Amino acid sequence: MTSLHTNPLFARLAGAERILVAGAGGGFDIYSGLPLALSLLHQGKEVHLANLSFSALAGLPPDSWAADDLAVVTPDSAAHQSYFPERTLAQWLRRHGYPATVYAFPRTGVRPLRAAYQALVELHDVDAVVLVDGGTDILLRGDEAGLGTPEEDLTSVAALAALDGIPNRLVVSVGFGVDAYHGVNHVQVLENIAALERDGAYLGAFSIPRATREGALYLDAVAHAQHHTPEHPSIVNGSIAAAVRGSFGDVRFTDRTRGSELFVNPLMSLYFAFDLPGLAARCLYLDRIEDTHLMRQVHSRIAEFRESTVSRPPRRFPH
Known part of the structure; x- marks a missing residue:
């Protein structure tokens, strides 16, 4: 049991020496883990970054692969590709003097993703993994x-849930509220967090203040990514960054949100932390996607589950 002044997430990671921070849901998810990764680096930890990727990894040369389904992305990877969040992050890391390698996983099913995670864990003798979701699905x-867009997120959870030999496997979620535009009911998210607390799997929440070194660097990294990916900037990280800056309400930072009303608010800048095995144990369909090899299999298995399940009715915040 920790004291109130001790953050449970960092307490779990205190004894870890080689930590993998990985984006769960593709796109710019790894950016959502950047403040945490930088904080661990600043504590003297060895930190490695990885991301389930939406980038065109198949075009990378053979020497860019550390193992099957495990790409090594550097600041100079695939210069011809305009959309490549992992490379953009690697460029930002090099610019600030940090280790500038970001690993990338193709969008596969659970079995090949687990094998790729295993290869990465063995490559760096990783003793803790933090899986990061920008959003709450x-x-x-x-x-x-x-359910929002659960396919990539829960494929990542399933891949790590059965990966033995890692003392600490954790999940953090940041960007509370951003998934409302994908149909997520956030009262039910809070209900789930309460259930995880009862199970002993909830590790509390903490904010990303812009007055911290890590908060300021995160804002710089998001601005850098928006500048270098103007056609497809991250709505999730743009919203989180706006919340970190203290913005509120319908904040505009990209034409991609034209026609919808955003609700940027301070809750978006909170990290909610969980024990990964405990979170995985509450997923009702994780066993159905366990033997998948392709992402489209994950999608169809979840759809089949939804057809056979009675959904909890949505609830509204009292006001």
Whole structure:
């Protein structure tokens, strides 16, 4: 049991020496883990970054692969590709003097993703993994009114849930509220967090203050990514960054949100932390995707589960 002044997430990681921080849901998810990764680096930890990727990894040369389904992305990778969040992050890391390698996993099913994680863990003798979701759909167990976009997130959870030999496997979620535009009911998210607390799997929440070194660097990294990926900037990280800056309400930072009303608010800048095995144990369909090899299999298995399940009715915040 920790004291109130001790952060439970960092307490779990205190004895770890080689930590992998990985984006669960593709796109710019790894950026959501950047403040945490930088804090661990500043504590003297060896930190490695990885991301389930939406980038065109198949075009990378053979020497860019550390193992099957495990790409090594550097600041100079695939210069011809305009959309490549992992490379953009590697460029930002090099610019600030940090280790500038970001590993990338193709969008596969659970079995090949687990093998790729295993290869990466063995490559660096990793003793802790923190899986990061920009948003909250990673916290949904399957019977909610809407699941958002769970395929990549829960593939990542399933891949790590059965990966033995790692003392600490954790999940952090940041960007509370951003998934409302994908049909997620956030009262049900809070209900799930309460259930995880009862199970002993909830490790509390903490903010990303802009007055911290890590908060300021995160804002710089998001601005850098927006500048270098103007056609497809991250709505999630743009919203989180706006919340870190203290913005509120319908904040505009990209034409991609034209026609919708955003609700940027301080809750978006909170990290919610969880024990990964405990979170995985509450997912009602994780066993159905366990033997998948392709992402489209994950999608169809979840759809089949939803057809056979009675969903909990959505609830509204009292006001």
